[in-house]
Amino acid sequence: MSLSSRLASSCLVRRGAPGFSTSALRAASNRAVVYTKNGDPTSVLTALTHPKLPSPPPSTLNIKFLLAPINPADINVVEGVYPAKPQLTSSLTQSGLGSADTPVYVGGNEGLAEVTEVGSGVEGVKKGDWVIMTRPQAGTWSSNKNVSPRELLKVPRELDGFKLDEVSGATITVxxxxxxxxxxxxxxxxxxxxxxxxxxxxxxxxxxxxxxxxxxxxxxxxxxxxxxxxxxxxxxxxxxxxxxxxxxxxxxxxxxxxxxxxxxxxxxxxxxxxxxxxxxxxxxxxxxxxxxxxxxxxxxxxxxxxxxxxxxxxxxxxxxxxxxxWYQQRGPAEQGELMKKLVQFMSKGQLSPPEHEIVTIGGHESDETATQKVREIMSKLAAGRFGKKVLLRMEEVSSD
Missing domain, CATH: 3.40.50.720 (NAD(P)-binding Rossmann-like Domain)
Known part of the structure; x- marks a missing residue:
């Protein structure tokens, strides 16, 4: 067994700790790319399946990520050499990796998501809206997430008859x-x-x-x-x-x-x-x-x-x-105006999405397979074997 397989397997063993059964894992629907410490992305990143999100608490909403880029700065964050630091997450699972006992960082800073459910007290956003994250290091290498509306910004799915595509939306933030x-x-x-x-x-x-x-x-x-x-x-x-x-x-x-x-x-x-x-x-x-x-x-x-x-x-x-x-210093109105201007450039054919390759982490794939795929992506990026921007599509985990 390779080193990456052994590391991935060890993570799977930790997730199977008492209080979080294998059958519960199989029924879970969400997945995220996580790490517990900074280091080489080809060895510290792990795919983690975690339970389906409950309905959002008041003043929050649930979102489903459609596409999330892997930017050079994202790799620097994982390595621990970037000024912006992500926050540890301890609410993904009840025990094991992603719990209070073993909190994790969720990778990714940029991405396009769709609102799936809106909690009480949230205004200006509805189910089906497309949103981007404005809080740095928000953990976009995920399938689903519960967030505060203060962390995101709505982007127009359609403007003057122009329909925004997923790649343009996912890469518009940075x-x-x-x-x-x-x-x-x-x-x-x-x-x-x-x-x-x-x-x-x-x-x-x-x-x-x-x-x-x-x-x-x-x-x-x-x-x-x-x-x-x-x-x-x-x-x-x-x-x-x-x-x-x-x-x-x-x-x-x-x-x-x-x-x-x-x-x-x-x-x-x-x-x-x-x-x-x-x-x-x-x-x-x-x-x-x-x-x-x-x-x-x-x-x-x-x-x-x-x-x-x-x-x-x-x-x-x-x-x-x-x-x-810039996002931290500007209010929602100015942030929204910027997004509108950029989409207007796109609608006129004046701003095109970058050359890209979409890598899908399939919902039928095991966490071990998904971990190996993510680490292979990082290895290729380090070697310069991707001439295009890489975007992750994290599918919800199949229950069968």
Whole structure:
């Protein structure tokens, strides 16, 4: 038996503790991907079946998750290297894993869910509505969950005849929202203005390209050099990218002259950074007077070093952006307006869902099989064998 099988089997043994029978497990309908301690996702994540949710208590509601992405930050959370920490859960089972004796973390931060039952005292949400979670690390790698209405936000299933698809709804919370807010919150860009960004092929980067193009804003996009660069350039251009270059070209002293021609001498006032390191230092030097550099990631894991003359002579302003903080600081009305704007872009064909692959954890599969499948996904992600965003579909557990 493999190590992962032995670990999964040990979890199954703990769940079979007195007070929670095997027959009860077979009749249970919910499942979640959980862990008890931080570590390598390929070894600490476990699929846990737990009883069907009762009717929601007052001021709460029950939801069924339709799709939940596995984002890079989610993996960092499991590893214990991400600033946002999930809360331990002790109410999944009566004894064993997921109980007060052995509380667990439920993985996942982003996801689309459907309201299945509404408790008394809840207003503004009804059965059948689609919702997303706004509380960080809400545990979206689940089939079903009982939540407070304060933790979620309703998204329009249909807007002006446009029907939102599940993938777009499941991926709307983080990447498109981050892109939209970074474009709008730090400076005012008009049609014909330019912005510059690195990590342009990331999910956020692609959303930036599409939203900017829809508003007539031109984009200078940097990506890592690769064998299929021409294909990537064509893909980003098809999304609306104005210019796509490699980080190698940042060191070319003639680049500034070319950019001055492209922008008709108008300075670039917004730079978006998710990489860090020396490439970001060089990119920052492309910003003009009163430019803003917004950092939302550090993919290179290198320090961010900014040129002092940019601050003194060009009045550079540097900011950090975290979409989770944005949700915490904004009320439901502003959050809802953001969702509406993003869906409007989608309805006009101006914002498309990311390339993706849906992995289903079937309701007929045992917890051991589901555990192995989840860990295999994490192993492939670590090895870079998924070229697309991965989304989990957690089916309710079959009773037969």
């Amino acid at each position: 990447n498109p929202a981050t892109a939209y807010n970074m474009i709008h919150d730090f400076t005012t860009l008009q049609e014909g203005d330019w912005l510059v960004q690195n990590g342009a092929n990331s999910a956020v980067g692609q959303a930036v390209i599409q939203i900017a193009a829809a508003k007539g804003i031109k984009t200078l996009n940097f990506v890592r050099n690769r064998d299929n660069f021409s294909e990537l350039k064509a893909q980003l251009t098809s999304l609306g990218a104005t210019t796509v270059l490699t980080y190698d070209e940042l060191a070319d002293k003639s680049l500034r002259g070319k950019i001055k021609e492209w922008t008709d001498g108008k300075g670039i006032r917004l730079g978006l950074n998710c990489v860090g390191g020396k490439d970001t230092t060089l990119m920052t030097q492309l910003l003009g007077q009163d430019g803003h550099l917004v950092t939302y990631g550090a993919m290179s894991k290198q320090p961010l070093s900014l040129p002092t003359p940019m601050f003194i002579f060009k009045n550079l302003q540097a900011h950090g952006f975290w979409q989770s903080r």
